[in-house]
Amino acid sequence: MPSRELVVLGTASQAPTRARNHNGYFLRWDAAGLLFDPGEGTQRQMLFAGVTASQLTGICVTHFHGDHCLGLPGVLQRMALDQVTHPVTVSYPAESGEYFGRLRRAALFHDSLALVERPLSAAAVVTETPAFRLEARPLSHRVPAVGYRLTEPDGRRMLPAALAAHGISGPDIALLQQFNVITLPNGTLVPIDAVSEPRRGQKFAFVMDTRRCEAAVDLARDAELLVCESTFADAEADLADSYGHLTAGQAGQIAADAGARTLALTHFSQRYTAGDLAKFADEAAAWFTGDIVIANDLDRIPIPPRRQG
Amino acid sequence: MPSRELVVLGTASQAPTRARNHNGYFLRWDAAGLLFDPGEGTQRQMLFAGVTASQLTGICVTHFHGDHCLGLPGVLQRMALDQVTHPVTVSYPAESGEYFGRLRRAALFHDSLALVERPLSAAAVVTETPAFRLEARPLSHRVPAVGYRLTEPDGRRMLPAALAAHGISGPDIALLQQFNVITLPNGTLVPIDAVSEPRRGQKFAFVMDTRRCEAAVDLARDAELLVCESTFADAEADLADSYGHLTAGQAGQIAADAGARTLALTHFSQRYTAGDLAKFADEAAAWFTGDIVIANDLDRIPIPPRRQG
Secondary structure, X not given: OOOXXXXXXXXXXXXXXXXXXXXXXXXXXXXXXXXXXXXXXXXXXXXXXXXXXXXXXXXXXXXXXXXXXXXXXXXXXXXXXXXXOOOEEEEEEHHHHHHHHHHHOOOEOOOOOOEEEEEEOOOEEEEEOOOXXXXXXXXXXXXXXXXXXXXXXXXXXXXXXXXXHHOOOOHHHHHHHHHXXXXXXXXXXXXXHHHEEEEOOOEEEEEOOOOOOHHHXXXXXXXXXXXEEOOEOHHHHXXXXXXXXXXXXXXXXXXXXXXXXXXEEEOEOOOOOHHHXXXXXXXXXXXXXXXXXXXXXXXXXXXXXXXXX | OOOEEEEEEEOEOOOOOOOOOEOEEEEEEOOEEEEEOOOXXXXXXXXXXXXOHHHOOEEEXXXXXXXXXXXXXXXXXXXXXXXXXXOEEEEEEHHHHHHHHHHHOOOEOOOOOOEEEEEEOOOEEEEEOOOOEEEEEEOOOOOOOEEEEEEOOOEEEEOHHHHHHOOOOOHHHHHHHHHOEEEOOOOOEEEHHHHEEEEOOOEEEEEOOOXXXXXXXXXXXXXXXXXXXXXXXXXXXXXXXXOOOOEHHHHHHHHHHXXXXXXXXXXXXXXXXXXXXXXXXXHHHOOOOOEEXXXXXXXXXXXXXXXXX
């Protein structure tokens, strides 16, 4: 399986349909597994998708409307049942922290979990490791809501031909990567720049329920994959605004303004048929020239290859 | 559709499987609609089964293990979304009332519901109407748990031939039913017994997580339909006892001791395949000679016809 992919667990807003479960998105990112917005039924959708509770290293909740969080108790209790003992960070808007408390203790179970609660009261870094930084920013919805952005640090890609030309191989490569320079047996100093090129870190953004706002664009800046709600078609722009949601066209504008690479549209109102949703891609494409995916339940969306330079 | 039937929404204990959602059972009983033990995903299972939130008149929770209650927030929030304004009685074991409180307020929504909360601290009548009495009794599980029994009052069935022989028709039949006797134009008194026969009320019982106990048999007494957990096969009787559950054979014994008519087995451990479950019917049949149904998701089980006498 790809080491970096988004597994779509559910794509319905507000009310599930025959074809669409409530929200749920699992981001596999090397050894990390981030679950975004587990709506009701996420536990079973994970089963259908082959995602296990033990693969979760973090859970990110954007806000506490039911379609974004009612699957949390089932996921947590399944983690306990499966004896997941590694720490799992759970982040959510601090203003609605009481809801997290209720969801965590929604039913009787043996709570052996090592949850690290990370209530977010403003723009904040959720977790930072050598592998990536996960950060959150407040969005503009009817209730406190945040979006998320994962950023891999920039690095360098070693060039096999250049290494061979200098006779650098084996453990010397690791030394070079550690110290950024190596002295050859003949006394020549080879800086890492001479045998490698910059490797841009990959970025992932998750923008759920929100009106258009600057923070959504900031989160999505240069993202290889932007998952963005598009509850409504452009014709319902007034409705979208009054309920604090985006249209497909507005999601396309955000992706374009941010210079994102792939836009995955999701969180569709139950009013739309599959035929209607095909037009969502057109509405987004009016603004955004990158790849557009209409997310369907159990889709697997690979993180696009790194950009060069 | 039949006026009295059980719509099976889910049949899995503890962990859902590809074929079985967590528990959930909708009893359609004339104008009443009782939802028993809504596990996670019940909202969507209702959609698949064609059951709407507006059909619910009562919700009965046996206990607060997640597989019996985590669908409650979704159902309640769906009722609010669908603008259900009629009173809905929600009953549950009083000792675990804090969990109901959390589930009711598990996410942000406009709570316009007219819920009548009915915490049960001992054997009690939940609701009583001219149409039926719904009562609960404590069972023997690892946590506070109750079972439910619905009883229709006994009545009388009018006999068309006897009515015709006495020349009784039209509005006179209603008068006879109201006063139990009618005076004919020729002065003859006709008691209702002469033109009718006893009509036994129907009974339904819902026995979930429990060890064998007297209360389970009392709840199931003479039931036309007994829905009974059988988490384990008889070979796992020790496991069943230690976790406070029944085996298929024990469910059969309860049905037999109670003189029930149809036994619907459900709440199966994820360890069993469809092939294993076929043997559950045999194990119950070693004790119980009535009809046995292995419940599957989205099954519709009609309430058997009335017994005579």
